[in-house]
Amino acid sequence: MTVRWGLIGASTIAHEWVIDAIRAAGGTVSSVMSSNAERARNYASDNGIASFTTDIDDILLDADIDAVYISTTNDLHHGQTVAAARAGKHILCEKPLALTVEDARAMRDAAARAGVVLATNHHLRNAATHTAIRDAIAAGKIGRPLSARVFHAGYLPTHLQGWRLDKPAAGGGAILDLTVHDVDALRYVLGRNPTEVVAIAQSGGMGSEGLEDSVMGVVRFEDGVIAQFHDGFTTRFVETGLEVHGTEGSLIGRNVMTQRPVGTVVLRNGDGERQLPTDGGNLYEGVIKAFHSAINEGSPSATAEDGIWSLATALAVKKAVASGAAIKVETGL
Numbered sequence: 001m002t003v004r005w006g007l008i009g010a011s012t013i014a015h016e017w018v019i020d021a022i023r024a025a026g027g028t029v030s031s032v033m034s035s036n037a038e039r040a041r042n043y044a045s046d047n048g049i050a051s052f053t054t055d056i057d058d059i060l061l062d063a064d065i066d067a068v069y070i071s072t073t074n075d076l077h078h079g080q081t082v083a084a085a086r087a088g089k090h091i092l093c094e095k096p097l098a099l100t101v102e103d104a105r106a107m108r109d110a111a112a113r114a115g116v117v118l119a120t121n122h123h124l125r126n127a128a129t130h131t132a133i134r135d136a137i138a139a140g141k142i143g144r145p146l147s148a149r150v151f152h153a154g155y156l157p158t159h160l161q162g163w164r165l166d167k168p169a170a171g172g173g174a175i176l177d178l179t180v181h182d183v184d185a186l187r188y189v190l191g192r193n194p195t196e197v198v199a200i201a202q203s204g205g206m207g208s209e210g211l212e213d214s215v216m217g218v219v220r221f222e223d224g225v226i227a228q229f230h231d232g233f234t235t236r237f238v239e240t241g242l243e244v245h246g247t248e249g250s251l252i253g254r255n256v257m258t259q260r261p262v263g264t265v266v267l268r269n270g271d272g273e274r275q276l277p278t279d280g281g282n283l284y285e286g287v288i289k290a291f292h293s294a295i296n297e298g299s300p301s302a303t304a305e306d307g308i309w310s311l312a313t314a315l316a317v318k319k320a321v322a323s324g325a326a327i328k329v330e331t332g333l
């Protein structure tokens with residue numbers, strides 16, 4: 001069956017990645033909703049979408065739409081997801097799922113009650129590099145994992161220098177934008193859940209209204225694994241990375257915290273050093289293909305529960321920053 005999508009949010013991420021991914025995965029994009037009629041019209045025309053609206057009900061009540069992609073600002077995800085679930089639409093929602101864990105759980109419950117798929121767009125689970133790291137750990141190539149490091153600081157492109165930097169109420173800041181991805185990537189490769197965090201943040205010239213534009217911290221995971229992370233919008237000249245270190249070896253991922261299917265992974269252990277095969281396709285196509293399959297059976301790349309874990313950990317990081325204390329990760333799951 002061809003999955004017919006409606007877009008809730010005339011966003012950059014949909015324009016740059018997700019519309020193409022839906023089409024490449026065999027789906028169609030029927031309509032787009034924006035809060036602004038002119039933007040909706042222009043967006044539909046620019047992206048070859050037949051219809052546009054400013055009324056979410058035009059999408060939710062349209063029997064010819066099977067699924068919605070929610071990529072509005074973070075404050076709107078909760079209400080729009082619950083409404084979409086009640087209307088019987090399958091939902092791919094952007095990260096962070098919501099601004100509170102309670103709201104994210106309510107989204108999960110609404111989707112479960114309606115019998116629809118609710119997925120979180122943690123695209124990095126579809127990176128061949130991340131899967132190579134996960135598989136090597138699972139195969140015991142580095143022994144018992146002890147620690148990890150995520151380098152996910154970069155430079156926020158000019159065209160995205162908006163609500164992330166100055167709108168706390170919209171869910172701005174580097175933690176809700178980037179730390180959620182780190183946490184999900186670490187859960188994916190380690191196969192363990194986070195338990196506690198410490199962190200310090202910075203407003204280094206881009207963030208205002210109390211919003212951080214950079215953060216560093218440590219997450220403790222089950223089995224005592226500790227993971228260091230650095231996220232930010234202000235570092236122009238860095239490379240991203242993900243490393244996991246174990247009793248018998250290390251996995252070194254370079255240029256792997258990205259939207260593109262690039263990067264390398266090196267395994268270094270007692271047998272020497274070798275680069276792991278990491279050929280893979282478009283990460284967002286991977287998300288959409290898994291989502292389309294999950295409508296019939298199985299699971300999307302990242303579930304609602306995965307989104308709850310990443311949000312709960314990011315919120316613990318925000319609390320740790322505000323209080324200077326170590327904060328437990330509480331999902332209520």
Ligand code: NDP
Nearest residue numbers: 009010011012013034035036071072073074094095096121
């Ligand atoms: P955008 O700022 O592009 O879009 C967010 C909202 O801002 C849109 O819904 C739109 O409102 C409004 N907007 C967009 N352009 C304009 C404009 N020119 N003037 C006024 N308002 C505008 O955000 P992103 O695409 O960067 O992010 C959207 C969501 O996707 C966020 O939740 C973010 O966290 C997530 N994201 C996820 C990524 C991933 O890889 N998983 C990557 C990037 C973002 P309206 O719809 O009313 O027109």
